[in-house]
Amino acid sequence: MFEVKNPANSSASDHLDVNRPDRKPTATTSLHRRRSPLASPAYQLETLHALDLSHTPHQGNFDATLAHHGWDLRPAALEFFQINVGKLCNMTCRHCHVDAGPDRTQENMDRATIDACLHALDQTDAHTVDITGGAPELNPHFRYLVEQCVARGKQVIDRCNLTVLLLPRMQDLPEWLAERGVEVVCSLPHYRKFNTDAQRGQGTFEQSITAMQRLNAAGYGQGNPKRRLMLVSNPAGAFLASSQSKMEQEWRMGLQKNHGVSFDRLIALNNMPISRYLEWLEQSGNVQQYMERLVNAFNPATVNGVMCRNTLSISWDGRIFDCDFNQMLDLETQSADGTRPHIKDFDLQQLAQRRIVTDRHCFGCTAGAGSSCGGAIA
Numbered sequence: 193m194f195e196v197k198n199p200a201n202s203s204a205s206d207h208l209d210v211n212r213p214d215r216k217p218t219a220t221t222s223l224h225r226r227r228s229p230l231a232s233p234a235y236q237l238e239t240l241h242a243l244d245l246s247h248t249p250h251q252g253n254f255d256a257t258l259a260h261h262g263w264d265l266r267p268a269a270l271e272f273f274q275i276n277v278g279k280l281c282n283m284t285c286r287h288c289h290v291d292a293g294p295d296r297t298q299e300n301m302d303r304a305t306i307d308a309c310l311h312a313l314d315q316t317d318a319h320t321v322d323i324t325g326g327a328p329e330l331n332p333h334f335r336y337l338v339e340q341c342v343a344r345g346k347q348v349i350d351r352c353n354l355t356v357l358l359l360p361r362m363q364d365l366p367e368w369l370a371e372r373g374v375e376v377v378c379s380l381p382h383y384r385k386f387n388t389d390a391q392r393g394q395g396t397f398e399q400s401i402t403a404m405q406r407l408n409a410a411g412y413g414q415g416n417p418k419r420r421l422m423l424v425s426n427p428a429g430a431f432l433a434s435s436q437s438k439m440e441q442e443w444r445m446g447l448q449k450n451h452g453v454s455f456d457r458l459i460a461l462n463n464m465p466i467s468r469y470l471e472w473l474e475q476s477g478n479v480q481q482y483m484e485r486l487v488n489a490f491n492p493a494t495v496n497g498v499m500c501r502n503t504l505s506i507s508w509d510g511r512i513f514d515c516d517f518n519q520m521l522d523l524e525t526q527s528a529d530g531t532r533p534h535i536k537d538f539d540l541q542q543l544a545q546r547r548i549v550t551d552r553h554c555f556g557c558t559a560g561a562g563s564s565c566g567g568a569i570a
Contacts, residue, residue: 219393220468221295224293233522244480248484268501272321274324275306276516277333280327287472288469306336309506329352348374378400380423383450401451421456423443424567425439427462430478459568461567487559526546
C-alpha cells in the first residue's frame with residue numbers, strides 16, 4: 193500500500209520533495225510565511241469593507257442586492273460534500289485564495305477528523321465528495337479518504353494542481369485515481385506557457401503538460417465518464433472570466449495542436465478578492481476597480497446556482513462553512529439555533545434551516561456568468 197509520511201511529523205527532507213527547487217515552481221511566497229497583515233481573514237474583510245462603494249448599486253451590500261432581487265439565500269438539497277484536507281502545497285501561486293504553500297505543514301486534516309467527515313457524509317444524500325487543499329494529495333490520509341468515499345458509492349473529485357503528480361511518491365497516482373473513477377479537476381490558467389508561468393511560477397506550464405500526458409495515458413481526457421479530466425482557468429488580471437464555451441474551444445485546440453494533450457471540459461472561474469489575489473489587486477492598484485466591477489456585474493440569474501446552496505465545505509480542522517471562500521475568511525456556518533457547528537457535531541436538519549453567511553466577496557460568484565466549483569452558472 194502506498195504510504196505518505198505525515199508532513200507535520202516529518203523533517204523538511206521528507207515533505208514529498210515539496211522543497212526541492214526543481215519540483216516547486218514558485219510565483220511568490222505565502223502571506224503566512226511573510227507575516228503579511230493579509231494573512232489574517234479579519235484584515236482581508238476589513239480591507240474589503242474599507243472600499244468606498246457608495247456609488248455602486250445598493251452601496252456594495254451583497255445582502256441588500258439579493259433582497260432587491262427577491263432572494264433570501266438559503267440552502268437547497270445538499271449535493272456536494274467538500275472537504276479541504278489542508279493547506280500544504282508544492283506550489284505558491286499568485287492567485288491562491290487558500291494561501292497554500294510548502295510552509296503550511298501544520299494545517300493538515302488528521303485521521304480522526306476525516307473519519308468524522310465520513311460519519312457526517314453517511315447522514316446525507318450528497319452524491320459527490322469534492323476533495324481539495326492545498327494539494328490534497330499531500331495529506332497523508334488522502335488515499336484512505338478516497339477509498340472510503342468510493343466504497344460508499346460517491347463520485348469523488350480530486351482538485352489537483354497537476355505538478356504534484358510529478359513528485360516521486362505520486363508517480364502511480366494517475367492510474368490509481370483512474371482505477372477508482374475519480375474525477376480530476378486541474379488548475380491550468382492558460383494554454384500558453386507565458387500566461388501560466390506568470391501566475392503559478394516558472395516551469396509550471398511544462399510540468400503541467402507532462403502531468404496531463406500522464407493523465408491522458410491513464411485514460412483521462414478521452415471522453416470516458418469514469419475518467420473525467422477537467423481544467424480550471426482563472427483570469428490573470430483584474431477582470432472577469434471570459435466565455436467558458438469559447439475558452440474551452442480555444443484551450444482544446446491549443447493544447448491538442450501544440451502539445452498533443454486532451455481534456456473533457458474547461459471550468460472558468462472569477463478570481464475571488466481575498467488572500468493572495470487581494471494582495472495582487474492592492475499591489476497593482478486594482479482593488480477598488482475590481483470590486484466595483486464585481487458589484488456592477490451582479491447577475492441575478494446566477495444566484496440559484498451558487499455553490500453555497502448545494503454544498504457544505506469542511507475545513508482541515510473540522511469546522512463547517514457554506515463554501516470554500518467563506519472558509520478562508522473564517523466565516524463559519526451558523527445553524528438555525530445560532531451555533532457554529534463542528535463536523536463531529538454534524539446535524540443535517542439544523543444545517544438545512546440555516547441562512548447562508550455572506551459578505552462583499554460573494555459578488556465574485558454572482559458577477560457576469562457567475563462562478564462556482566463547476567464553473568460558469570448563467
